[in-house]
Amino acid sequence: MKAYRLLTDDDTSAFCHKVTAALAKGWELCGSPAYAHDPVTGKMRCAQAVTKDVPGDYRPDMKLGEL
Numbered sequence: 001m002k003a004y005r006l007l008t009d010d011d012t013s014a015f016c017h018k019v020t021a022a023l024a025k026g027w028e029l030c031g032s033p034a035y036a037h038d039p040v041t042g043k044m045r046c047a048q049a050v051t052k053d054v055p056g057d058y059r060p061d062m063k064l065g066e067l
Helices: 013-024
Strands: 002-010 034-038 043-053
Touching: 002 013, 013 043
Parallel strands: none
Antiparallel strands: 002 043, 034 043
16 A cells, blocks of 8 residues: 655754655655745745555554654
């Protein structure tokens, strides 16, 4: 099965660390990153989709961050 996650965070080094940690756990980049202004907080936000092939079938209770 292919698992999917959309990683998001403010435009800080924390976002880069979040993506790097996912890559270190075997997740792969999926598509281009997104970058947008959040008018409520006044900050820029980043997003990056990642996927990973994992054994088994999909279950709604899966903890994707723990795969």
